[in-house]
Amino acid sequence: MKRYTYDFHVHSCLSPCADNDNTPNNIAGMASLCGIEIMALTDHNTSKNCPAFFEAARRYGIVPVGGMELTTSEDVHVICLFDSLEATMAFDQLVDSRRIKIKNRPEIFGDQLILNGEDEPIGTEEDLLINATSISLEEVPALVQPFGGVAYPAHIDREANGIIAVLGDFPKTPFFSCVELHDAESTAAYTAQYHLQDKKILVSSDAHRLTDFRDENDTLPVDDEPYSSALVRRRVLDFLR
Amino acid sequence: MTVHELLQLPDLTALCLEDGEREIDGVYIGDLLSWVMGRAQSGNAWITIMSNINVLAVASLADVSCVILAEGVTLSEELLTAAKEKGINVLSSSKPAYETARLLFGSLS
Numbered sequence: 138m139k140r141y142t143y144d145f146h147v148h149s150c151l152s153p154c155a156d157n158d159n160t161p162n163n164i165a166g167m168a169s170l171c172g173i174e175i176m177a178l179t180d181h182n183t184s185k186n187c188p189a190f191f192e193a194a195r196r197y198g199i200v201p202v203g204g205m206e207l208t209t210s211e212d213v214h215v216i217c218l219f220d221s222l223e224a225t226m227a228f229d230q231l232v233d234s235r236r237i238k239i240k241n242r243p244e245i246f247g248d249q250l251i252l253n254g255e256d257e258p259i260g261t262e263e264d265l266l267i268n269a270t271s272i273s274l275e276e277v278p279a280l281v282q283p284f285g286g287v288a289y290p291a292h293i294d295r296e297a298n299g300i301i302a303v304l305g306d307f308p309k310t311p312f313f314s315c316v317e318l319h320d321a322e323s324t325a326a327y328t329a330q331y332h333l334q335d336k337k338i339l340v341s342s343d344a345h346r347l348t349d350f351r352d353e354n355d356t357l358p359v360d361d362e363p364y365s366s367a368l369v370r371r372r373v374l375d376f377l378r
Numbered sequence: 379m380t381v382h383e384l385l386q387l388p389d390l391t392a393l394c395l396e397d398g399e400r401e402i403d404g405v406y407i408g409d410l411l412s413w414v415m416g417r418a419q420s421g422n423a424w425i426t427i428m429s430n431i432n433v434l435a436v437a438s439l440a441d442v443s444c445v446i447l448a449e450g451v452t453l454s455e456e457l458l459t460a461a462k463e464k465g466i467n468v469l470s471s472s473k474p475a476y477e478t479a480r481l482l483f484g485s486l487s
Binding site: 211273274275301302303304305306308309310 | 410412428429435
């Protein structure tokens, strides 16, 4: 059993409000400098930079995980992770059909760039990615399940779009096996106050720019023999479920 | 004015009326439940567009006289059953929050 250093909440230049410098290769390179071994790309309501991110991550020896930071109809942010790129992109298509389409205004929200594995622009997302989808929080676990995914509330220790700030308390339903904290120091207080003893506590950076990456990152155990990045991904997803 | 009397207003319908004789004392508007919890007063009619299960928990906690779901928002059958069990009055308004509040203002003052 090896402990892997992870960051499961990172944005690329496709996310509104993320820096254009957060290209797939730059985030993979920065993560590598920070000692991160497994990283998930979780853009707002899209996974369309995940193919490029998988290519870039391999270049830097990082195990890539396909993902998305979904905005529910209640404006709660939920991290969705998948054990393959194919499943990630299939889920992306489903979310596309549940988005509320409002034209992006690049001067306010950024360019929402889709890049290839060489960091070359291959498109832009024309509709805004930050706003709520029509997917309710209650629906999310059942929605990711057919794709072999796992979903859990993001940055529950934050006011903006954190499940506790939005809903006033950690809801009893639906069940989540994990929660994400932005600050590791919140662990004890949040676990006690919101009765999170039955959940795995994950800590991630929510990096919107390269300087948001952290030198110190949390770890989790992975039985990675016989090693392959696909096996690591599967085992990580099993661990989180 | 009671919740039952409030329902005489146009654009309002009852989704769950458990205590129609409850007096309405003031109005609170908000969707961020952590905020509402600490600010809505007992007896307030609470106008929101949120339809998550925690709306019922916050309504109980703050002891509001009724929840008014604006913009035609409704609750699922499951949540309406829960509202009934908790004895919470839930109304739906076809109008946005501001228009709904104006309607109430005219009647309450």
